[in-house]
Amino acid sequence: MGIVIETNKLTKSYGKSRGIIDVDLKIEEGEIFGFIGPNGAGKSTTIRTLLSLITKTSGDAKIFGLDCHQHRVEILSNIGYLPSEVFYYDNMRAIDLLKYSASFYKKDCTARIIELANVLELDLNKKIEDMSLGNKKKVGIIQGLLHSPKLIILDEPTSGLDPLIQKKFFELILEENKKGATILFSSHILSEVQKICDRVAIIKEGKIISTQRISDLQQEAYKKVNFTSRNNIDEFNLFGTSDIHIQGNSVSFIFKGDCNKLLHELTNFDLQNVEINEPSLEEIFLHYYI
Incomplete structure (x- = not known):
């Protein structure tokens, strides 16, 4: 198994505000890796730094063995990302937004979009502005999965989803993992991580305080x-x-x-x-x- 995500002393400083400090992560190919901590602990900052959405202060970060900043475009083409909060152009229909997203991957994702929409019970013809928070989150999930990425990064993915759709969401993620996708799953709800993850890193005040297998944590x-x-x-x-x-x-x-x-x-x-x-x-x- 290769290493899909590797960070070494990854740091993002915001001055007096908390960022992340010396974050070391090593996530293996095919793994479902949990990233847990309360809101404000540094989960989203770590993820956004990995994706080069924000610039690191120091340290190293690699995805697929490539430097996250230098090879950003190549890396992102093989990643599905669901941010903790999703924002879209209100006057677009879901299908138009998703087809536009799919156009960046240079392959026909229409069948996959329809398949995912059916599973998540999403009306693709509805305008974004007319959608509830939960339905907007479904659009985000489909957007993250439509191109069958090698790495799926999920930041607080279940917020806004009702329990039935949460169950279907977890089934979808497990299916993608069986197909070979590596998954980084961030949450402040430990029971969610417990359901599907192999290993877990616990972050507190911007620092990783423990990384271990879920089974070891329990035992x-x-x-x-x-x-x-x-x-x-x-x-x-x-x-x-x-x-x-x-x-x-x-x-x-x-x-x-x-x-x-x-x-x-x-x-x-x-x-x-x-x-x-x-x-x-x-x-x-x-x-x-x-």
Whole structure:
């Protein structure tokens, strides 16, 4: 497998405003790669810098082994991109806009446009100005997929889509991946990434803080602990704990570390009940932001 996207210390500085700092990514051919973090963490800035929509401050970025800035036109011809927000000429019909987009790829994409519109339940004859946010997003999805790109970059793709269309969207993306497309999927909703991604990078305040397989993220030695004491609890401190909540005689927290130390600490309390479970992926994700 070759490397489709590779960045080395990619940085975009906006002065006092946050950009991205020393972002290192390596995404393999055929991979579905998740890029997660809250809004404002740097996901869109990274993507726009990769696509040379904004100019990097320093570092390197390559797509298909080519420098993202020097070979921008060649690279973009093989990429499908769905931005987090889509803006179009209001007085155009969807079909006219999509045919115009297809004309840049020097191949007939009409059948593919109709196929995708049917799947996403989009009226191609409707004017953009008469469309809801969700339908405009569908136009963006079709625009990104109509030329069967080798690399699909999706920035918060499901915002504005109803749950049924979201399901169809994920099925479409998995189909493209089976055909060989590599996918970079940015989201602030971890459960979305969990559905389809092989690996995930977590970004916080412009920096990558973790890159790992989804399966490893789930299987790390995190535990969700709830216990109840016969007496009220004023404080609870143990190395490796996060997301601690104390209410009267009950305590809940996420724990990562030596279970023997955890159990030894719990013996200091006059216990009524103890529950130790696997935390949800969302709870693990929150751990990185504490």
